[in-house]
Amino acid sequence: MDLLRFITAGSVDDGKSTLIGRLLYDSKSILADQLEAIERATKGRDDGEIDLALLTDGLRSEREQGITIDVAYRYFQTPARKFIIVDAPGHIQYTRNMVTGASNCQLAVVLVDARHGVVEQTRRHSLIASLLGIPHIVVAVNKMDLMGYSQDVFSDICIQYAELAKNLNVPNVTYIPLSALNGDNVVDKSSAMPWYEGPTLLEHLETVEITDVISDEGKEKPGRFPVQYVIRPQTADLPDYRGYAGKITSGTLRKGDSITVLPSGETSTIDAIEIADEHFDEASAPMSVVLHLADDRDISRGDLIVRSDSLPVSSQTVEAMLCWMDTKEFKVGNKYVLQVGTARTRCSVREIAYQLNVNTYEQKEGVDNLVLNDLAKVVLRTAQPVSFDPYTQNRTTGGAILIDETSNVTVGALMLVGEA
Known part of the structure; x- marks a missing residue:
């Protein structure tokens, strides 16, 4: 059974957490104690309904304010597929979490609120999804019940x-009209929108083809092995050898x-190639292995084999x-x-080639600085x-982060383009 990782994104109050709650609730993927907990938390509501958003909004401040602040992860499965859901905040100040x-x-x-249509955060999150190489986007037009389930809307x-x-x-x-609050077209077909003939959200998630479209079709990905740890047994009961432990991030090594x-x-x-004290002829991503080489070489953590x-x-x-x-x-x-x-190395900022306008997607040149959540193409000069x-071509070896030297905080996410 394969695994699909997907994220819910969009503007604030578009109903992302409620949609995930409805997906889990209607697919019967909620444990009894979880259901009892959210029923207690919403006891006394005038409408008598449980707040499904509480399945992902677990922080006290999230519940008090009715918003999502941090990324929440949920796991569930159906007979067709396993899923990991990522619930991302909608506020602009939490775009880095997305x-x-x-x-x-x-x-x-x-998610797009049927009352408001495409807004700035819709554009921003869609642009980020594109830059990150996500091959499939589902435009979930939510809160259709508030617009009379109008096909024109x-x-x-x-x-x-x-x-x-x-x-x-x-x-x-893919475009799907739905109401997360009422469950229309989330797991079950909606009788309120007979004009929609496409799949429900769950049907689409179960059947979408999981492919890495940003790799060359029909070609094996190049073998990549970042060294995490050098193993050198120093005890009498183990043979003397030097092994290189890590995770194969791409392709196959033989x-x-x-x-x-x-x-x-x-x-x-x-x-x-050693895995749990057994030797194999080959191993592929994303397996964690210990490599033994025919020659002694000066190899340490951070090297790439x-x-x-x-x-x-x-x-x-x-x-x-760069996403700042x-x-x-x-x-x-x-x-x-x-x-x-x-691998880590010091670097300096040589140039800001241009900044991306999240509303028009235009490239603005001559920019001197970037602020929180800005997107731009930059040039870095590294010490090594x-x-x-x-x-x-390869998301695993083409992704990087920038770290502040003094605070050790991650301050930027990078999609590496090439040699400048």
């Missing part, structure tokens, strides 16, 4: 979003493969799309720590060569 949550997702459910919003989608790199967009260690450029051959027939980009001048996630300004000349996989694949 970036964090969406980074590993294969599908984004972008739904059609107008579809037209609005289609215009927006022309500027996005998202190959698959015994006998010629490999290159980056950034040093040293070469060797895979002598053995790759197959020699598919080398990544290696450069000290890196071009990247800190209250301090991002300026040319600022210094940060750049982390790609397990950085090895990576362009994000459009």
